Amino acid sequence: MSVESVLIPFKNQQHNHESCIKSALADAEAACSKAGMRLTKIRRQVFELVWSSHAPVKAYDILAQLHQENPRAAPPTVYRALDFLLSVGLVHRIESLNAYIGCGDPSQPHIGQFLICEACGAVAEMNAQKITRLLRKQAEQLGFKTVNQLVEIRGLCPQCT
Amino acid sequence: MSVESVLIPFKNQQHNHESCIKSALADAEAACSKAGMRLTKIRRQVFELVWSSHAPVKAYDILAQLHQENPRAAPPTVYRALDFLLSVGLVHRIESLNAYIGCGDPSQPHIGQFLICEACGAVAEMNAQKITRLLRKQAEQLGFKTVNQLVEIRGLCPQCT
DNA sequence: GAACAATATGTTATAACATAACGTTTTTTG
DNA sequence: CAAAAAACGTTATGTTATAACATATTGTTC
Numbered sequence: 001m002s003v004e005s006v007l008i009p010f011k012n013q014q015h016n017h018e019s020c021i022k023s024a025l026a027d028a029e030a031a032c033s034k035a036g037m038r039l040t041k042i043r044r045q046v047f048e049l050v051w052s053s054h055a056p057v058k059a060y061d062i063l064a065q066l067h068q069e070n071p072r073a074a075p076p077t078v079y080r081a082l083d084f085l086l087s088v089g090l091v092h093r094i095e096s097l098n099a100y101i102g103c104g105d106p107s108q109p110h111i112g113q114f115l116i117c118e119a120c121g122a123v124a125e126m127n128a129q130k131i132t133r134l135l136r137k138q139a140e141q142l143g144f145k146t147v148n149q150l151v152e153i154r155g156l157c158p159q160c161t
Numbered sequence: 162m163s164v165e166s167v168l169i170p171f172k173n174q175q176h177n178h179e180s181c182i183k184s185a186l187a188d189a190e191a192a193c194s195k196a197g198m199r200l201t202k203i204r205r206q207v208f209e210l211v212w213s214s215h216a217p218v219k220a221y222d223i224l225a226q227l228h229q230e231n232p233r234a235a236p237p238t239v240y241r242a243l244d245f246l247l248s249v250g251l252v253h254r255i256e257s258l259n260a261y262i263g264c265g266d267p268s269q270p271h272i273g274q275f276l277i278c279e280a281c282g283a284v285a286e287m288n289a290q291k292i293t294r295l296l297r298k299q300a301e302q303l304g305f306k307t308v309n310q311l312v313e314i315r316g317l318c319p320q321c322t
Numbered sequence: 323g324a325a326c327a328a329t330a331t332g333t334t335a336t337a338a339c340a341t342a343a344c345g346t347t348t349t350t351t352g
Numbered sequence: 353c354a355a356a357a358a359a360c361g362t363t364a365t366g367t368t369a370t371a372a373c374a375t376a377t378t379g380t381t382c
Contacts, residue, residue, distance in 0.1 A: 040360090134292060144285070144314070145322050149313075150312070219367090
């Protein structure tokens, strides 16, 4: 058995994060233009702040950062941008943390499964069809029609083990 | 394949909920006395309010109800009771709803998987080892050591389909 | 059962997370 | 360009949760 799809693996500490951001931005531009959506200045700024690390980022932390460049930013500024990014599939929300993280593969909408390191805060994203299918199947056994799935696994990442 | 363990199934609308509550209370008494913990008056009241339906209940709704019997109740009153009930395993928190629901089997701590009906709000609890094991295994493939799992499936329950 | 320790609750204030409502600006489209 | 649509600004407030410290209750030891 193998993990079919790892969208964002755990990175070592020396990885070049600038290139992560750059690549994510390119993907975002592509996804938006394909969908006919506008990646405005604010949305891009919020997107870059979400991507500032591989750990989830909180809305009010984004706001504080954003404030440096845009003194008029207020909570709705950030939440609107996040809602947009979520709707296009460029970021995910980690429910158990009230925080947001960049999506590893915005090229197509998907259900992500998240691995959250309780030591360093890093998050990896899987997209294992095996899990998706099993959950759907087990739910079906109870007569339940699945629309959406939320999987967040907490533990220790390879570096912190 | 079958669902190995359904802790709380979806109930029909005519089911006798009084008996659900009664049975849950008996379980709670047993679990507390076994663990050497005290199910105080406030904790019992909060527990009963959580069990007032098979849909998740919000902390401030509990507070409003509690207030009728106990005018001095404040947010910490409720959150402390909920924290206690969570720690003993008598209730679960539904992360995607910021809400709380009675546990279907407090006799032993467990990881629950929740089915949330988007139409009627009802929640069923599964405890499928197959899911737990698969998630652990897939995480392990990435060098991740699982401590805890969160699974919340959204969709339509049998009655609402 | 008095003294002490531990646990539980009361109380006030505030932190943290999120949205409603309405006005203004910018962009797109015919 | 004018009208419509989309994005953003602004103010206020709703919702969820905890910090910090005081008081009360319960359990334990002698």
